[in-house]
Every structure is written in C-alpha cells, then in structure tokens.
Amino acid sequence: MLKSLKKDIPASIVVFFVALPLCLGIALASGAPLFSGLIAGIIGGIVVGLLSGSQIGVSGPAAGLAAIVLTAITALGGWENFLVAVVLGGIIQIIFGVLRLGIIGYYFPSSVIKGMLTGIGIIIILKQIPHFFGYDIEPEGADSFLEASGENTFSAILSAIDNITIGSTVIGVISLLILLLWSNILIKRSKIFEIIQGPLVAVAVGIFFYLLTKANETLAIEASHLVSVPVPDGLDSFISQFSFPNFSVITQADVIITGFTIALVASLETLLCVEATDKLDPHKRVTPTNRELLAQGVGNVFSGLIGGLPITQVIVRSSANIQSGGQTKASAILHGFLLLISVLTIPHILNYIPLSVLAAILFIVGYKLAKPSTFKVMYRGGWMQFVPFIVTVVGIVFLDLLKGIGLGLAIGIFIVLFRSYKNSHFLHKEGEDVDDGKIKMTLAEEVTFFNKGAILKELDRVPQNSILELDVRNTKFLDNDIIEILEDFAYKAKERNITIKLFSQRGIVENPDSFIAFFKTEKIK
Incomplete structure (x- = not known):
C-alpha cells in the first residue's frame, strides 16, 4: 500500500491540475455555475472513486454532456429544475448497474477504442494550442469542432496566432521545456524527480512568473488568461454556492426524459472510457x-443533490493519471480531496495559475495518447482495423467525441457484416475445378441470415449437370432464411439437372424431397 501511495500521491497532484481547469471550463461551456463543475469533480474523485472498481479511472464532469446541459437548463426552466434530472439520471444508472447492462461496453471494437484514444489525444493538442498562446476565448474542456464562439478548431488556432499574448506564450514554452526535461532526462537521474512531478514544478514556476511580471507591460498576464476559481468572502458565501433540486418538477415528462438522456449518454461515455483505460493500464x-x-x-445522485454537473469517467483525467504513474484508486480519491481542500483554503492562489501552463501539461497528455506509432501499427493491421480506427479519429476531430465513436462503430459493424458475408468460416467450397463434376459445399457451425447473400451467390454458380455435396455435419444452427434458400435451390436443381447429396449426422440423403421437413427432424436448431 505504501509503495502504491508513493506513486499515487504525485499522480493525484497531476490529475488535480488537469482536472481543475476542465471542471471550470466544462461548467462555463454548459451554461452552469462555475462552482457546479468543481462539485462534480470533487464528487467524481471522492464518492465515485471510493465505490468504483476501476483502479486508474478518474471521474468528473465531461465535455460530451455540455451541449445536453446547456440546452436542458433553458428547456427545463432553470438550474434547480435541471438538478432534478441529474438526480434521476443517477437513479437510472443505478438501475442499469442492477440490470447488469455494463456488458454493453465489451462490444465496442478494439479499433474504435484505439481510434477514440488517438482522436482525443489529437483534439486535446488542437484545443490547447490557443490557450498555449494566450487566446482563451473558448473555455477549457470543449471537444466539438464547432465552438461556441462561432469559430472551429482550426480557425481558433489561426486566430490564436494573430492574437498571441507574450506573457502566456513565454511561460507556456518554459513549462513545456520543464516537462520535457523532467520526463526525458531528470526522472532517469534520481528518484526524487519521480516523487516531485514535473507538472507540479511547471505550475509553481507559472505562479511565480505571473507574480513577478505583474508590473511588466510586455510580460504581464491578464486575469482572463488565468484559472478562475470562485473565491467566497466567507463561510456563508461559500455555502451559498451550493444549489439544491426543485423536486416539485420531478413528475414532468421533459425532466424525466432529460434524466434518461443524461443516464444513457453518461453511461455510454463511462463504458467507453473504462474500455480505453483498461487498455492503457500497464497491469x-x-x-x-x-x-x-x-x-x-450514486455519484450523479450526490452531485445533483448539492448542485453539481453530471459525472462520467473521463479519459483525459484517467490517461493523465496512468501517464503520471497512478497505481490504485487512491490517486483518483486524493485528487478529489485536493480539489475540495484547495477550493476551501487557497482559491486565490489557484487563480494565479496561467492557462498556458496547463495547456503545456495537456500537450504531453495528448501526445502520449496520439503517438504517430499508433497509426503505423493500425495500418499494418490491415484495412479492416485501420478504416474504423481512422474514421473514429477523423469523426472526433471534425465533429465531437460521441459522433466520432458512432461513425467508427457504424463502420466496424459494416465490416463485421462484410466479413460475415465473405468469410469462408461460414461457407467453404471445394472441388469447383475438378473434372468429375462434384462440388463440395461445407456450412459452418452457425449460419445466419448474414450469410444469405454469400450462399445465394455460390449456389447460383453451381453449373448444370453437376453433383452438389452439401455437408451440414458440423452445423449446430441454421437460420430459417438459409433453409428456405436451400428449398428453393432444390426446385431449381431439378431443372438444371443438379444432383444434391446432403451429408448429415444421420448419413447421406440424395435429392431430399424437402429441406424444411428434413431439418425439422435433424438435430439442428
């Protein structure tokens, strides 16, 4: 346990610095109170972290839900009404868990999951470029190609180049150099550099840079380019930041529908993230x-009850945790406590952190998710692996996370159907070119309507005046659609002078009168 804490504590600090601006940025993008993002981050770390079976996953507010939240707050008549939907969403997720619907997560193709990780890595880098140069018009955590400001991912980068803030850029470059020096050189020299993480040093240098250059006209960083944590005047002011659901609207249809939508999307994002983090887990x-x-x-119920945003497991924070050496769920829980303690005790110090420093940290996270070597590996795996992978990546970059995954999954399903159509595992033909006129066709263990086209095609190619040996001895399941195809072919075979020999467990039947009647008595389901 102590050995794990030596790695979990430094990892939790890195996750804290990654999570802090994302919690605030997602709240801003959602049209919700800034403090609601911090509540979701704290609950996601502490409550979900304690209950979860994931050792390296980190939960909190997710960008994928921002558009839903933004629309729902207005549609439901206010923030307190929306919180009821968050609570309902949490209850529905608990029901999903009881019904054991988590198995859905295992049915996403590996190529799509890898595409998701790579796409998120690319979008992290692209979205952080403006922040790195001090162009902070779009809030942290956004993942859609079309931004709320009216720009898109690439036009925002071009705008950032035209609106460079010198101070933000200088400390961003310094921070990036510190991180690269730390991870590539210093960490190999001494164990002390494993305990004291590079991101912590970069943040500390960023704070000192801001304080030292406040009076410098060229290097001074304005408040709009810094982290912006709400600073309460006292205990009463702090407590007033919490909001509570208006349960009088709990029976309204639009509230229930929104709750179900939150549950469905949050569960899907979580299951996808679980699959992805399990692949990244070194153990x-x-x-x-x-x-x-x-x-x-449970996390969403708690979050909704005290005024927080909806929660999911989030790949950016989870991958930052893994890359920083997190070993157990302690790192996720500790990051939640760090959020809580820092918001209570040092919010004004947090507001000295330049966003460009955090952008430099996220650059490293993004690069490790989207290494060029991944593209080479997927390409070498063949087009059936590469196409869903690259479609997912492009979809995430040019649309958003869920749409990109949806496109990749659709392509993956199409490929499965195509392989089912073509796969000789379902249909095996022998002896077509032999002069004795015999053609052997062997059906696989399971033959479904997916194989209908392939079997029809092969039967139509059987030449006149030949003998078709149809082997179903290993077939355990034969779809009724296929039996009907064979029944129709038997009729055509008489006209084309084709002799059918049916090899089954009961022996050989020549020109069976009825395939339907035969398979009713054969031990094939």
Whole structure:
C-alpha cells in the first residue's frame, strides 16, 4: 500500500491540475455555475472513486454532456429544475448497474477504442494550442469542432496566432521545456524527480512568473488568461454556492426524459472510457462495468443533490493519471480531496495559475495518447482495423467525441457484416475445378441470415449437370432464411439437372424431397 501511495500521491497532484481547469471550463461551456463543475469533480474523485472498481479511472464532469446541459437548463426552466434530472439520471444508472447492462461496453471494437484514444489525444493538442498562446476565448474542456464562439478548431488556432499574448506564450514554452526535461532526462537521474512531478514544478514556476511580471507591460498576464476559481468572502458565501433540486418538477415528462438522456449518454461515455483505460493500464486490470455504472449513478445522485454537473469517467483525467504513474484508486480519491481542500483554503492562489501552463501539461497528455506509432501499427493491421480506427479519429476531430465513436462503430459493424458475408468460416467450397463434376459445399457451425447473400451467390454458380455435396455435419444452427434458400435451390436443381447429396449426422440423403421437413427432424436448431 505504501509503495502504491508513493506513486499515487504525485499522480493525484497531476490529475488535480488537469482536472481543475476542465471542471471550470466544462461548467462555463454548459451554461452552469462555475462552482457546479468543481462539485462534480470533487464528487467524481471522492464518492465515485471510493465505490468504483476501476483502479486508474478518474471521474468528473465531461465535455460530451455540455451541449445536453446547456440546452436542458433553458428547456427545463432553470438550474434547480435541471438538478432534478441529474438526480434521476443517477437513479437510472443505478438501475442499469442492477440490470447488469455494463456488458454493453465489451462490444465496442478494439479499433474504435484505439481510434477514440488517438482522436482525443489529437483534439486535446488542437484545443490547447490557443490557450498555449494566450487566446482563451473558448473555455477549457470543449471537444466539438464547432465552438461556441462561432469559430472551429482550426480557425481558433489561426486566430490564436494573430492574437498571441507574450506573457502566456513565454511561460507556456518554459513549462513545456520543464516537462520535457523532467520526463526525458531528470526522472532517469534520481528518484526524487519521480516523487516531485514535473507538472507540479511547471505550475509553481507559472505562479511565480505571473507574480513577478505583474508590473511588466510586455510580460504581464491578464486575469482572463488565468484559472478562475470562485473565491467566497466567507463561510456563508461559500455555502451559498451550493444549489439544491426543485423536486416539485420531478413528475414532468421533459425532466424525466432529460434524466434518461443524461443516464444513457453518461453511461455510454463511462463504458467507453473504462474500455480505453483498461487498455492503457500497464497491469491490464479489468474494471467490473456493472459496478462502475452503480458507482457513477450514486455519484450523479450526490452531485445533483448539492448542485453539481453530471459525472462520467473521463479519459483525459484517467490517461493523465496512468501517464503520471497512478497505481490504485487512491490517486483518483486524493485528487478529489485536493480539489475540495484547495477550493476551501487557497482559491486565490489557484487563480494565479496561467492557462498556458496547463495547456503545456495537456500537450504531453495528448501526445502520449496520439503517438504517430499508433497509426503505423493500425495500418499494418490491415484495412479492416485501420478504416474504423481512422474514421473514429477523423469523426472526433471534425465533429465531437460521441459522433466520432458512432461513425467508427457504424463502420466496424459494416465490416463485421462484410466479413460475415465473405468469410469462408461460414461457407467453404471445394472441388469447383475438378473434372468429375462434384462440388463440395461445407456450412459452418452457425449460419445466419448474414450469410444469405454469400450462399445465394455460390449456389447460383453451381453449373448444370453437376453433383452438389452439401455437408451440414458440423452445423449446430441454421437460420430459417438459409433453409428456405436451400428449398428453393432444390426446385431449381431439378431443372438444371443438379444432383444434391446432403451429408448429415444421420448419413447421406440424395435429392431430399424437402429441406424444411428434413431439418425439422435433424438435430439442428
């Protein structure tokens, strides 16, 4: 345990610095109170972290829900009404977990999951370029191609180049150099550099840079380019930041529908993230998905009850945790406590952190997710691996996370159907070119309507005056659609002088009178 804490504590600090601006940025993008993002981050770290079976996953507010939240707050008549939907969403997620629906997460193709990780890595880098240069018109955490400001991902980068803030850029470059020096050289020299993480040093240098250059006209960094944590005047002011649900609207149809939507999207994002983080985990541990849905549901109930945004497991924070050496769930829980303690005790110090420093940290996270070598590996895996992968990547970059995954999944399903159509595992033909006129066709263990086209095609190619040996001895399941195809072919075979020999467990039947009647008595389901 102590050995794990030596790595979990430094990792939790890195995750804290990554999570802080994302919690605030997602709240801003959602049209919600800034403090609601911090509540979700704290609950996601402490409550979900304690209940979750994931050892390296980190939960909090997610950009994928920002558009839903933004629309729902207005549609439901206010923030307090929306919080009821968050609570309902959490309850529905708990029901999902009880019904063991977490198994859905195992049905996403590996190529799509890898595309998701790579796409998120690219979008992190692209979205952080403006912040790196001090162009902070778009809030942190945005992942859509079209931005709320009216720009898109690439036009925002061009605008950033035209609106460079010198101070932000200088400290951003210094921070990036510190991180590269730390990870590539210093960490190999002494264990002390493993305990004291590079991101912590970069943040400390960034704070000192801001304080030292406040009076310098060229290097001074304005407040709009710094972290912006709400600073309460006292205990009463702090407590007033919490909001509570208006349960009088709990029976309204639009509130219930919004709650179900939150549950569905949050569960999907969580299951995708679980699959992705399990692949990144160096120890290859497997997260119990049903328990994860239960944990997320409880987290959302708590978050909604005290005025927080909806929660999911989030890949950016989770991957930052893994890359920083996090070993157990302690790092996720500690990051939640760090958020809580810092918001209570040092919010004004947090507001000295330049956003460009945090952009430099996220550059490293993004690069490790989207290494060029990943593209080479996927390309070498063949087009059936590469196409869903690259479609997912492009979809995430040019649309958003969920749409990109949806496109990749659609392509993956199409490829599965195509392989089912073409796969000789379902249909095997022998002897077509032999002069004795015999053609052998062997059906696989399971033959479904997916194979309908392939079997029709092969049967139509059987030449006249030949003998078709149809082997179903290993077939355990034969779809009724296929039996009907064989029944129709038997009729055509008589006209084309084709002899059918049916090889089954009961022996050989020549020109069976009825395939339908035969398979009713054969031990094939």
